[in-house]
Amino acid sequence: DIQMTQSPSSLSASVGDRVTITCRASRGIDNYLAWFQQKPGKAPKSLIYAASSLQSGVPSKFSGSGSGTDFTLTISSLQPEDFATYYCQQYNSFPYTFGQGTKLEIK
Amino acid sequence: EVQLVESGGGLVKPGGSLRLSCVASGFTFSSYSLNWVRQAPGKGLEWVSFISTSSSNIYYADSLKGRFTISRDNAKNSLFLQMNSLKVDDTAVYYCASGTYLGYWGQGTLVTVSS
Numbered sequence: 153d154i155q156m157t158q159s160p161s162s163l164s165a166s167v168g169d170r171v172t173i174t175c176r177a178s179r180g181i182d183n184y185l186a187w188f189q190q191k192p193g194k195a196p197k198s199l200i201y202a203a204s205s206l207q208s209g210v211p212s213k214f215s216g217s218g219s220g221t222d223f224t225l226t227i228s229s230l231q232p233e234d235f236a237t238y239y240c241q242q243y244n245s246f247p248y249t250f251g252q253g254t255k256l257e258i259k
Numbered sequence: 260e261v262q263l264v265e266s267g268g269g270l271v272k273p274g275g276s277l278r279l280s281c282v283a284s285g286f287t288f289s290s291y292s293l294n295w296v297r298q299a300p301g302k303g304l305e306w307v308s309f310i311s312t313s314s315s316n317i318y319y320a321d322s323l324k325g326r327f328t329i330s331r332d333n334a335k336n337s338l339f340l341q342m343n344s345l346k347v348d349d350t351a352v353y354y355c356a357s358g359t360y361l362g363y364w365g366q367g368t369l370v371t372v373s374s
Contacts, residue, residue, distance in 0.1 A: 153321070186360045188304070195367055196296075196304065201360035239304055243360050246318040248294070248306040 154178050154242050158251035164259040169230045173254045175223045175240035184244035187216055187225045190253075191236045199238075200225065232258070261285040261363045263355050268368030275345050275372070281338040281355030281365055289333040291358050295340050297351035298367075307353070308340065345372045 155178035165171050175185065183203035188196040198207045200216040203223055213228045227234055235258050240251040267279040279295070295307040308329040309318045317329055328341040338355050352367040 184360075188361070190304075195354055195364040196356075196361075197364070198360070198362045201362065207362060241304070241306070241361065246309065247320050248309070250304045250306065253303045 153247055154181060154245060154249050156240055156242055156249050156251040158238075158240055158254050160254060161252065162255045162257065164257050165230055166259045167230055167232060170226065170228045171230065171256065173225045173227075173238055173240075173256075175218075175225070175251050177221045177223075177242055177244075180220045181242045181244035183219050184242055185216070185218065185223050186241045186243060187214075188239045188241065189234075189236045190239065196239065227256075230256075261357070263357060263363060263365035265353065265355055265365045265368040268353065268370045270371045270373065271345055272374055273345060273347055273372055276341070276343045277345065277370060279340040279342065279353055279355075279368060279370070283336045283338070283355075283357065286357070286363075288336040293329075293331060293338045293358075294356045294361055295327075295329060295338075296354045296356055296361070296364075297349075297370075298354070299348075299351045302351075305351075310338070342370070345370075347372050 157176045159174045185203045187200040190196040199214050204216045215226045237253045237255045239253050262284045265281045292311050294309050310329045326344045330339045350372045354367045355365045357363045
């Protein structure tokens, strides 16, 4: 199975900051990487697929990059509604696997 | 508007069975693969199962060891998950999610396995 490792596991930031979350795959997954946002008590929401493609309706403040084993999610100009938990997920091969999550908190 | 609505969760004793359903609307259901994903209380996301558009390709998480069966009915825009021999560790919110890269998610249904 492909292991997905996110860093950091938690992150404190202020409104207006720009933050970057990293996701590393245990072996190459080309660009078959998605990012999700989840708020407490809510279902996950798709942000990015194919490593860098923005899901319909997602603001351009979210951006993704990477290929192979190393990927990043960048969120610019943080707003209160952006504080949530973020997950990466590989869909290169079965079983699909998620990272452990990165909790983004307000400083 | 794309909607996925899960149902069928509840409280069940260890060793029992449940059948989850997910009804979809707002998109061409038969053109999309589908997934089940679960989240134990306070934990991260865990992919459970995948089914292709025509049900010809089906995959499961290794941890399920043959206890769960995914199926779909394209005529009824519905996805199912038959869960047998349930364990306490299966306690989670179960989500259905559409497409290869899980573009849309339902609100989830809670399954509690407890004696």
